[in-house]
Amino acid sequence: MQTLLEMRNITKTFPGVKALDDVNLKVTEGEIHALVGENGAGKSTLMKVLSGVYPKGTYDGEIHYDGQLAGFAGISDSEKLGIIIIHQELALVPLLSIAENLFIGNECAKAGVVNWHETFRRTEGLLKKVGLNEPPAAQVDSLGVGKQQLVEIAKALSKDVRLLILDEPTAALSESDSQALLDLLLELKAQGVTSIVISHKLNEVRRIADTITVIRDGATVSTLDARKEPITEDRIVRDMVGRDMSQRYPERPRRAGDMLLEVRDWNVWHPEHAARQVIRDINFHVRAGEVVGIAGLMGAGRTELAMSLFGKSYGRNISGSVELRGKAIDTSTVAAAIRSGLAYVTEDRKELGLILEESIQRNVTLANLIDVSKSGVINEAEETKVAERYRAAMNIRTPSVFQKVVNLSGGNQQKVVLSKWLFAGPEVLILDEPTRGIDVGAKFEIYGIINELSAEGKGVLMISSEMPELLGMCDRIYVMNQGSFVGELSAVEASQERIMSLIVTE
Template sequence: MSEYILEMRNITKAFPGVKALDNVNLKVREGEIHSLCGENGAGKSTLMKVLSGVYPHGTYEGDILFQGTVCEFKDIKQSEELGIVIIHQELALIPYLSIAENIYLGNERAEKGIMNWNETMTGARELLDMVGLSENPNTQVGSIGVGKQQLVEIAKALSKKVKLLILDEPTAALNEDDSENLLELMLEFKRQGISCILISHKLNEVSKVSDSVTILRDGQTIETLNMKGGEVDEDRIIRGMVGRDLTNRYPERTPKIGEIILEIKDWTVYHELQPGRKVIDNVSLNIRRGEVVGIAGLMGSGRTELAMSIFGRAYGRNITGTLQKDGKDIRNHSITEAIENGFAYVTEDRKEYGLILMDDIKRNISLTGLPKLARNMVIDDREEILVAEDMRKKLKIKTPNILQKTGNLSGGNQQKVVLSKWIYSEPDILILDEPTRGIDVGAKYEIYAIINQLANEGKGVLVISSELPEILGICDRIYVMSAGRMTGEVSREQASQETLMRYMTKNGGA
């Protein structure tokens, strides 16, 4: 019997105007953790969708061998029946169903069309124990955190007698503790003989758990590295991904910091559904022109709620406090008013709230600036094309043309479209919530360069990030939040991961 549980040979997959995969080869050994690395748009997710039957046989060229047998999957159900299960970056859970119902959705424990609830609950409890989750199987999925939802997805995969588990950016939305728990779970699966394919841009995690790493670049297989010898480090992986050494992961910056452009005083926000619960408690901060200010904090600290409440009260109830721009009080009582006051907000969830994925790049870029394109209440199509083309060039969006559907772009290029949309609105203050989530190191560098350019133009930039090295690498000054309160403020020179973590785990005020 072959030592490989999976062989993908000469896989080629094309979309209109783009060859996403070009004779890609991948071999995964029995019981190993095999990582797939590459820049956004390299073809990683496309390859896994070919493997799992999302792209059925006949829509691609090449062969898939699983446990030595040639497979021609017509859909994802056929691949799951053989034990190939994929967990996508966007979790596929139904928030209003219970954990148990989600685990067995499509794989119900039923007899003659009638659910066997006793077997369902017993099986769910056993699976939750396997992934280290103590929640009651009757708990509604929408009421638990993202980290626990990820474990529910894995329990769901285990219910299908998984032999090869594919995890696409499984820790992208997780904090450090949840990420660490998930990596330990992968190592436990390995001990049980389950093979895993890990797609991740977090190279420290790749280095920690992987036995092998295959690198894709521009839809082609570049190389497969053996990680067991300890000779391959993150820089070696990056060199394979980008085709060159990336000696500095953060662009050099000489700040030109001016007067205070935004000041927030005594900002308090209550929960949207629980009126008596404070989510933001008496927070104050300021941003100067030309300054990049960071907000660090653990998941649930209130960072996103603060940003959304500032941006036109997009979140929260009974909001009190003062907003001042250039020393003058402003209201920001609606998103329209916030935009008119020169605010822009790049959401942490670009696919849900930042983009219209079914629409083209041109329309997504022009959305916030339609009044500027209107001629007698009619959009000037020619001007819209010129604007979108100009943004495509400035932000180096990789696409055949601006009429490409935005949903077909890689994550990094989608993020550039979101940035283009807000840059076109000509804001004075940009709030960037997890601006590089799910983006490779090369695209991250380009995003950082854009942030620096915006600051150099005299704009105030507020960056929220769960990655402490990123906060430390790009920010001039850093605020820290915990449990809805500001617990610290440090300059770039004083900041370290240890200092930030101390403030992040602090319960009281600053």
Template sequence: MANLILEMKDITKEFPGVKALDKVNLQVKEGEIHALCGENGAGKSTLMKVLSGVYPFGTYSGDILFQNEICNFKTIKDSEELGIVIIHQELALIPELSISENIFLGNEIANKGVINWHATTLKTKELLKKVGLNESPNTKVDSIGVGKQQLVEIAKALSKEVKLLILDEPTASLNEDDSENLLNLLIEFKKQGMSAIIISHKLNEIEKVADSITIIRDGQTIETLNMKQDKVDEDRIIKGMVGRDLTNRYPTRTPKIGQTFFEVKNWNVYHPLHTDRKVIDDVNLHIRKGEIVGIAGLMGAGRTELAMSIFGKSYGKKISGQMLKDGQEVHFNDVSSAIEQGIAYVSEDRKGNGLILMEDIKQNITLASLSKITKNAILDKNKEILVAEEYREKLRIKTPSIFQKAGNLSGGNQQKIVLSKWIFSEPDILILDEPTRGIDVGAKYEIYTIINELAMDGKGILIISSELPELLGMCDRIYTLNEGRITGELNKDEANQEKLMTYMTRSKIRG
């Protein structure tokens, strides 16, 4: 049996009103990639925060042994000094600083207190090359997208002498090509002797890279499996996670598609800072009542920029073109007017743009539609509670109370709150930007069911997703986008991953 680099024994962690971890056990061998799987709220991220010192010694019970030594980490710095580095699901970068400044913050390359910027830049370039990010070290983090920011986080982790690398949903913000590159990088690190723990809801990734897998459900260890010896496949993992077989990933739906009721014509958008750079170039698209339409594109193709420019011009400058709703030209000059006229947008960045983390669940759910729970400018708090409880139950938000702060919930449950907020606004058109990012397969199915129900009610749905199987499984029609241009339009019966990828990399629309 290979030596253990890590052993966590009977880890128990409680929060007010909930036991997040109940005598959880985890063993990781030297030089292996160990996957940690479970539904949202199962306790995966909490366990890793215990390991890394985010939740310090004394706030939990149980033992942590690293390289056969008992560890009592009081801070993240304590764990990092031993070579345990965690990349959290939530980005922890400073937007106003450059990429190189973020990577070496607190770990500066310096001599007698003076930073060696030349060496810092060279090392940053080397790290960026490793993670496949083609950006200048001097680029400010707030000028790059969420996906690229995730790569900066990974580069930051690699800048330290890592023995055990923990990745919490590392590819959630990445497209398929970038995810593949990262997974191959993990395999290369393993060959060099590095151990890793990976938390991911993308089970195909687990199958590709993991040697072992530990499944956690409701804060308890269910089982640990050897991926090869136990012949583990996705269905086996899902059964352990949800406690039952899940035979179909996408709920069945018989589309009832009506007339075109939303159109974008000759839509052009320029970069908000570099106003001579066109980000969206002469885009034309339409959505029919009851139709689920997808947008596929590689990172940087302009998918999010297109969605935000439509949603009250919340992105871009010098925006031109037409939008028509029910055959009439409409103008959404700000977010409020877009909401009032039946447009909703679920951002890919739920923490930055989707939630107020310091506020409770009920306030987040009702925030975009306060007029529905007020009378004579007075908030009906009882009605607010009833609405929040309804969506808590409907979307299975795992929380001890709707009075819990949104920032205390897992990433998947936070995403459910964002969806609740916009569904409560009763939009005619719902734009979903990476709607299931960081969400487990069971919760995904529930969200897909809700999306289908909205479509059956005659709503128009626009889904942006980096997961091509998701688009193929859910959409009636899919547009492909490359460099801000629509390059293809495929109906459900003619679309497949190969065709989508072909059109996603074209510079011109197919003939």
């Protein structure tokens, strides 16, 4: 097989940090090559070097592409050779149509005039290739995330892609959308498109990858050929984290205490469509020291339930009662919910959980400024002391608590979100997809934090789309479908099959 890409001894340094240290990567033509590693290992940095986001001269080492020494001054240079990168944060313009997005900067035009007939004709052909049955004039913000991901791939195909790079392509997708995207990558492979896929979902990596390169702490650890022998997840994990992780979920004694949180007859209507009920007659409880899961398919209403409980952040005409330790509490606003002892770790940490351009220090104290201030003035020395305490306790990997959160890896960002809410001193933590988009090592650390909270007598309500995570961490699991709870299973009773059967039979 012919080598399409070879990156030799790539070293990239940022102020105070060596992000890549003599990394080597070889990709053969027509394969799907997976790039895996913990958050902050250097995967995305390596791909930014390749695509020209970090231009030639800002790194050491060589890039050989299609047998030629290459170095790109910017993304346009790499795209001319058919190297297209799709970042985790999609680069689409929401208020433009699919057709406009596909050809933005690459218009079907003559003498400055766009040929819309040709644009729409080509768009229809590209959408057919990626299996997307949407009109070219459809506005992008009317599409779900899964369909937007397909638009990004169609956009890449419009540029005669030879090497397609996808950074966490299924991180925000439902199970069915993820499977459809993986099937599409296999189809593109059959058509001769070479792909590099960065992913934390090792089951997906094992399904589609011909070759797997593992990066740890900015260095290449191993390259595994899945065509020669089956590669187990345990083998990949061992190379990723540098240690054996046969126990993915840390052990903890399961001892439920007194009744902590009770929610009765909870009903929520859609904030914009007054006739549509989103949450219907929900009843549940969480005991002290319990980790209680909520399972369900995308769109079941899990996040809507969590947000409506936390200060009525979602919905209208909300009714029902919430009690903490047998007493009714006020959850009418976010501030009231926090004072009452609730905390909510949102599934979207970048949009709703953090102020990315602010420091770790400022983010950690956001939900409890009163404890680091006097007469309305923040005591910065005290704020720093608090941030340093959580930096140590949560093992947040950063040179300084004054570092901007935007510069942290996904796992470390999630630890900052958790720190923020722990500093607020809650009795009950609602965790919405607490390990989404982070690697197995960081997941294990967060599971350990959840177990510590349980040992302290806190209650944890955990929403997750990963059933093995719920089964590995929870004492009980409520199963949700179409805005209602359709079953409750103890840890002993629960299995993926039981959960799915409850969902599909209701």
